[in-house]
Amino acid sequence: MTDAAITPPIFDGHNDLVLRLLRGDVTPEGVAAGLPDGHIDLPRAQAGGLGGGFFAVFVPSPPVPGTSPDDMNQPQYDLPLPLMLPEAEGRDVTIKGIAALEALERAGAVTLCRTVEALEEALFGPTMAAIMHIEGAEGIDPGLEQLHALHARGLRSLGPVWSRPTIFGHGVPFAFPSGPDTGPGLTDHGKRLIRECNALKIMVDLSHLNEKGVDDVAAISDAPLVATHSNAWAVTPHSRNLTDRQLAMIAESDGMVGINFASAFLRSDGQMKGDVPLEQMMRHLDHLIGILGEDRVGFGSDFDGALVPNEITDCAGLPALRTAMRAHGVDEALMEKLCWRNWMRVLRKTWGA
Numbered sequence: 001m002t003d004a005a006i007t008p009p010i011f012d013g014h015n016d017l018v019l020r021l022l023r024g025d026v027t028p029e030g031v032a033a034g035l036p037d038g039h040i041d042l043p044r045a046q047a048g049g050l051g052g053g054f055f056a057v058f059v060p061s062p063p064v065p066g067t068s069p070d071d072m073n074q075p076q077y078d079l080p081l082p083l084m085l086p087e088a089e090g091r092d093v094t095i096k097g098i099a100a101l102e103a104l105e106r107a108g109a110v111t112l113c114r115t116v117e118a119l120e121e122a123l124f125g126p127t128m129a130a131i132m133h134i135e136g137a138e139g140i141d142p143g144l145e146q147l148h149a150l151h152a153r154g155l156r157s158l159g160p161v162w163s164r165p166t167i168f169g170h171g172v173p174f175a176f177p178s179g180p181d182t183g184p185g186l187t188d189h190g191k192r193l194i195r196e197c198n199a200l201k202i203m204v205d206l207s208h209l210n211e212k213g214v215d216d217v218a219a220i221s222d223a224p225l226v227a228t229h230s231n232a233w234a235v236t237p238h239s240r241n242l243t244d245r246q247l248a249m250i251a252e253s254d255g256m257v258g259i260n261f262a263s264a265f266l267r268s269d270g271q272m273k274g275d276v277p278l279e280q281m282m283r284h285l286d287h288l289i290g291i292l293g294e295d296r297v298g299f300g301s302d303f304d305g306a307l308v309p310n311e312i313t314d315c316a317g318l319p320a321l322r323t324a325m326r327a328h329g330v331d332e333a334l335m336e337k338l339c340w341r342n343w344m345r346v347l348r349k350t351w352g353a
Contacts, residue, residue, distance in 0.1 A: 005319035009051030009123055011340040013228035013258025013300025014133070014207070015040055019058050020304055021100040022093065028100070028107035039303035039314040042109045045128050048318035051340060052122060052129025054157055054228055054300075055110065057097030059090050059138045061164060072264050072272040078175040081164045090138025091146060098153060101132060112154050115353045116344050123340060131347075133205070133228070136162030142189050144196050151200050156351065157228070158197060159205035160190055161213070168193050169216070171208040176270030178239040180246070185212030186220075194220045203350045206230070206250075207240075207260075207300070214246055223350045224255035229300030231257075231265045232287040235280075238270050247291040256346045257292060258300025259284055261308040274310040278324035281309070285328075285338075294334055298342045 017040045020026045026035055034043040061082035071077050104110045110130035111122040122129035132154045140146050163171035168190035170183045186194070194217055197204050206214050206227040218225055227250065233241035242257065250257060259281060264272040266280050288297045301308065303315060311320045325335060
C-alpha cells in the first residue's frame with residue numbers, strides 16, 4: 001500500500017473499543033497484538049493510518065424489551081430509550097472503563113494524552129494517541145467530586161448524556177425521520193457540570209444531546225461547541241443529526257463536528273445497513289463544510305459502536321475514505337485539516353495547551 005493511502009493520519013472523534021474490553025470480548029494485549037474481529041486494533045490502525053482518537057468510556061444499559069437492532073431497518077422508527085441508570089452502577093462501570101483504557105496503554109496499544117503537544121507527538125508514533133472521553137455522565141455525582149477525580153486521572157472530554165436521561169440532561173432517541181427537539185434540556189445539575197467542565201478545560205461533547213440541551217450548552221459554555229460524532233440533518237433527517245441552526249451555532253463558537261460513520265446517520269433512508277457508498281459521506285462532508293467552513297470538520301467514526309459502510313469495514317479500511325475524498329476533489333491541504341489538524345486546533349483552543 002502506498003504512503004498516500006495511509007496518510008495523512010486520521011485522528012478520530014469517537015470509538016467504543018473500551019466497551020469491548022468491559023464486556024470481556026477482547027483483552028488489552030489482544031488489541032496490541034491484533035484481533036480477529038471488531039473495528040480497531042493496533043496492527044489494523046497502523047495498516048489504515050488511524051493515528052488515534054477519543055476513546056469513549058460508556059456505561060451500557062440492558063436491552064429494552066421488545067426492541068432489536070433490526071428496528072433501525074424499518075422505513076420509520078422511534079426506539080424507546082433505556083431508563084436512567086443508578087449513580088452507583090454508573091460510577092462503578094466508569095471507573096472500570098478508565099482502568100481498561102489505562103490497561104491499553106500498559107499493553108502498548110495507546111498513549112494517553114492530556115495536551116495537544118502530546119497528541120501531535122503520539123499521532124505519528126508507534127501507538128494510537130488517545131484522549132480519555134466519557135460518553136454519558138452516569139458515573140459523575142451531583143457534587144462533581146468524581147469529575148475532579150477523573151480529570152486528575154486524565155479525563156479531557158465528556159458528553160453529559162448518551163441518549164438516555166441522566167441527572168444532567170436528556171438525549172435524543174434513535175428516531176427516523178425526526179428532528180432533535182425531543183424533550184427538555186439540561187437540568188440544574190447539568191448546567192453546573194458544563195460550567196465546571198469549562199473551569200477544568202474538559203471538552204464538552206454535544207453528540208446525543210437533544211436540541212434544548214445543545215441550546216443550554218451554547219448559552220453557558222465559554223469553550224468552542226463540539227459534536228464529536230454527528231452528521232447533517234439536512235442530508236439525513238435523523239434525530240441524532242445536527243440541524244443547520246445547530247451547525248451555525250457551532251460555527252459561531254469556532255467549534256467543530258466529527259462525521260459519524262454509522263450507516264443510519266449517513267443514509268438518506270435512515271437505515272442501519274452497510275451498503276452505503278462513500279459518496280453519501282461526501283454529501284455530509286460538503287454540507288458541513290458549507291456551514292462550518294474547512295477548519296471545523298473532521299471525523300468521528302463510532303468504530304466498535306455502530307455498523308459502518310462496507311467500503312470501510314474497520315480501521316484498516318480508512319484508505320478507502322482518503323481515496324474517496326481525493327476523488328471528490330479534496331486537496332492535500334484540506335485533507336490534513338479534515339484528518340487531524342482541525343481536531344488539534346479545536347482542542348488547543350479548548351484545553352489551552
